Amino acid sequence: METLKGTKISTLTPQELLGRPLNDVERKYAPPKLYLASNEKVPLPIPRSAIVGSRRASPESMRTAGEIAKVLVRKGVIIVSGLAEGIDTAAHKASIEGGGRTIAVLGTPVDRVYPKENFKLQEEIMHRHYAVSQFPIGHRTRPKDFVLRNRTMALLCDASIIVEAGETSGSLHQGWEALRLGRPLFIWSSLMKDSALSWPKKMAQYGAVELDDPEQVLDVLPSSERILEVSP
Amino acid sequence: MRLNQIRFCSLLSYCPHGRSSEIQHSKQIMIALKTDAFVEEPPIAMSDWVARAIQRQRGEAPFAQFLDSNTVLIPTPRSSLMRRDSLWVPHRIATALVREGIGKEVMPCLVRVKPVPKAAFSAAEERPTVLQHYKTMEVQGRLIKPEAITLVDDIVTRGATLLGAANLLADIFPEARISAFAAMRTISNSSEFKGTFAPCDGTIRYREESGDTLRRP
Numbered sequence: 001m002e003t004l005k006g007t008k009i010s011t012l013t014p015q016e017l018l019g020r021p022l023n024d025v026e027r028k029y030a031p032p033k034l035y036l037a038s039n040e041k042v043p044l045p046i047p048r049s050a051i052v053g054s055r056r057a058s059p060e061s062m063r064t065a066g067e068i069a070k071v072l073v074r075k076g077v078i079i080v081s082g083l084a085e086g087i088d089t090a091a092h093k094a095s096i097e098g099g100g101r102t103i104a105v106l107g108t109p110v111d112r113v114y115p116k117e118n119f120k121l122q123e124e125i126m127h128r129h130y131a132v133s134q135f136p137i138g139h140r141t142r143p144k145d146f147v148l149r150n151r152t153m154a155l156l157c158d159a160s161i162i163v164e165a166g167e168t169s170g171s172l173h174q175g176w177e178a179l180r181l182g183r184p185l186f187i188w189s190s191l192m193k194d195s196a197l198s199w200p201k202k203m204a205q206y207g208a209v210e211l212d213d214p215e216q217v218l219d220v221l222p223s224s225e226r227i228l229e230v231s232p
Numbered sequence: 233m234r235l236n237q238i239r240f241c242s243l244l245s246y247c248p249h250g251r252s253s254e255i256q257h258s259k260q261i262m263i264a265l266k267t268d269a270f271v272e273e274p275p276i277a278m279s280d281w282v283a284r285a286i287q288r289q290r291g292e293a294p295f296a297q298f299l300d301s302n303t304v305l306i307p308t309p310r311s312s313l314m315r316r317d318s319l320w321v322p323h324r325i326a327t328a329l330v331r332e333g334i335g336k337e338v339m340p341c342l343v344r345v346k347p348v349p350k351a352a353f354s355a356a357e358e359r360p361t362v363l364q365h366y367k368t369m370e371v372q373g374r375l376i377k378p379e380a381i382t383l384v385d386d387i388v389t390r391g392a393t394l395l396g397a398a399n400l401l402a403d404i405f406p407e408a409r410i411s412a413f414a415a416m417r418t419i420s421n422s423s424e425f426k427g428t429f430a431p432c433d434g435t436i437r438y439r440e441e442s443g444d445t446l447r448r449p
Contacts, residue, residue, distance in 0.1 A: 020270040020275050021270060021275055023268060023277060023319075025317065025318070025319045028317060158267075176315075179315070179318065180315060180317060180318045180319070181318075181319055182266075182267055182268070182318065182319030182320075182321065183267060204312075204347075205312060205313050205347045206312050206313050206314065206315065206347075207310065207311075207312035207313075207314075207347075207350075209350070220263060220266075221263070222260060222263050222264065222269065223256075223260055226271070226273075227260055227261065227264055227269075227271040227272065228271075228272060228273055229272065230244075230261055230264075230271055230272065230278075230281055230428065230429075231244070231285075231427075231428055231429035
């Protein structure tokens with residue numbers, strides 16, 4: 001793994017990063033601390049939507065992830081992903097190209113880069129956007145860290161979109177956690193129609209929604225301002 | 233089905249159509265309610281906000297008759313299946329109401345055993361009917377024999393979920409008085425939308441000819 005030097009890192013609780021308390025359902029898998037590499041203000045801006053999927057995604061799915069990201073950033077949505085190869089990289093890059101903001105939720109400590117091909121991208125995200133990890137500097141990365149990271153990503157998002165994922169993809173952990181948290185989960189329509197996959201139909205039984213137009217996501221996202229008054 | 237009609241009350245309203253700032257605000261409150269988000273400053277969960285608002289008005293119509301101290305509160309299930317430890321907003325609202333001293337206890341006995349399409353994402357003709365709701369829910373777990381039941385839901389649109397659930401409960405508790413409370417009601421016609429805070433009571437009626445429901449107001 002490549003190592004990033006000289007990055008300013010702050011330690012925060014999830015409550016401080018989100019700017020609000022956590023409810024009991026959220027607290028169940030919330031990490032006690034988060035490590036943030038960013039020059040931007042906290043709490044994180046809203047609304048936030050994750051775009052996630054396979055590392056070895058098809059070119060078509062990579063294009064789809066980029067198109068969804070561009071539609072959402074035009075409407076002021078902050079795109080969250082995991083900085084992995086494939087769908088994650090496409091989502092981060094399209095958000096930046098579209099003039100939007102992006103948050104990388106890492107499965108490694110923030111001073112490490114994985115995959116090393118994303119060194120430049122991670123550096124740019126740390127300087128102008130947000131990179132978050134629940135793992136302290138010096139932590140030795142284990143395979144299960146990426147599962148824990150996916151749950152944390154679900155916690156940090158108002159909605160999640162899975163663009164492409166096989167039966168054993170790590171993105172499914174994020175999908176199930178989003179459903180548990182009661183957050184909208186969207187599954188790209190080609191996955192729903194893929195008879196070789198069982199997970200999209202299963203998740204649909206638990207509340208996931210088929211997505212064929214990125215604008216649908218906007219209907220379930222909060223606005224960029226916190227609600228300060230329910231009723232005048 | 234035993235019940236062709238139930239009475240309901242609700243506290244808030246939202247309109248899915250229209251661009252006015254009041255309508256946009258009501259949509260934001262609806263989104264916050266669906267996820268039990270924190271609102272206002274200092275932050276308070278929407279379920280607690282609703283319970284406190286009801287507490288302030290509990291002695292007044294329309295809430296006094298629906299939410300008295302002998303009433304058992306039964307949260308309605310989601311349209312989808314639900315895993316353990318998941319966010320269940322109607323249950324959180326019911327629990328918050330009891331914490332405020334409203335209702336006798338929460339009895340989370342209604343369970344969805346087969347998912348039905350989400351009304352919000354379905355065309356009008358594909359929305360589940362009362363009968364579909366009735367057939368896809370079960371009563372499970374510890375049961376007490378209530379004199380009065382108030383079903384608790386987050387949002388009522390046509391009321392098919394509430395009327396289906398009420399009929400299932402009427403089979404098990406034929407002597408109980410059953411009514412419903414929804415924190416928010418949908419107002420489809422923007423000209424009828426009068427603001428987010430809009431306490432009301434009314435009826436949800438089964439229409440035999442079409443199999444659907446009519447909610448008024």
